[in-house]
Amino acid sequence: MFKFIKELIESFKEGIEEGKAELKAEEQAEYEAVEGLISKFKEQGKPTLENLSLALSCPFRSVLTSGEPIRLMEFGQLNEKGVKSLRKLLKRDFGIKDATDVSNVLEELEDAHAEEHNLARSVFLSGLNLYVLTSSVDVGYIAFEEIEELCREEISFISSHVDSWQQFGELFMEGECINNTVGRLFLKKNMQLLLKEETSPWCIFSWESISNVLDAES
Structure with a gap:
């Protein structure tokens, strides 16, 4: 009887140690992934227009997509399930099912933007525009090359009226007008x-790098 209990205790201890080892391995893998991600973009030197388009669509993108942090900076990082989910969201929220729908929604958003004289609402609409554009690229409805100029215009508008990521976030939330209390x-x-x-x-990307990228491409 005592031998049996002792074996159980030993087995339990071994299980705990194995669990600790697995947890430590997972933490190490996560740490290495984080360091690798940061190093990648530091070595890159400055963000690309693609990186910035995705970064400025992050208020929605970070909530409505899931996966590795790299998805917030590069296209093609969503798995098949993530792509299907994003397609459903585009259809649900904007009626977008293909490239023609993307064009129609963008026209509506541009009209709303042109009529808006409130800075917070304008910043929000630019961020929303970028979310629609980048999401449509990620699900395969359009190619990034087709909407580079539109992205550049939205990024330029935001950077000319905003001084930091924090201010961008504050203005975005102040101008946000499509979600309920829970969504907000x-x-x-x-x-x-x-x-x-x-x-x-x-x-990872400094706010100042936005102007540097726009200047370099102008």
Whole structure:
């Protein structure tokens, strides 16, 4: 009887040690992934227009997509399930099912933007525009080359009226007008994470780098 109990205790201890080892391995793998991600973009020197288009669409992208942090900075990082989910969201929220729908929605958003004289609402609409554009690229409805100029215009507008990622987030939330209270809470929470998590594009790419990229491409 005592031998049996002793074996159980030993087995339990071994299980705990194995669990600790697995957890440590997972933490190490996560740490290495984070360091690798940060190193990649530091070596790159400055963000690309693609990186910035995705970064400025992050208020929605970070909430409505899932996966590795790299998805917030590069196209093609969503798995098949993620692509299907994003297609459903585009259809649900904007009626977008193909490239023609993308064009129609963008025209509506541009009209709303042109009529808007409130800075916060204008910043929000630019961020929303970028979310629609980048999401449509990620699900295969359009190619990034087709909407580069539109992205550049939206990024230029934002950078000419905003001085930091924090101010962008504040103006975005102030101008946000399509979510209910719960949705806004999720957005606000994710905005706070974007401002402090080391794998966030808002922490990896300096706000000043936006102007540098636009100047280099002009």
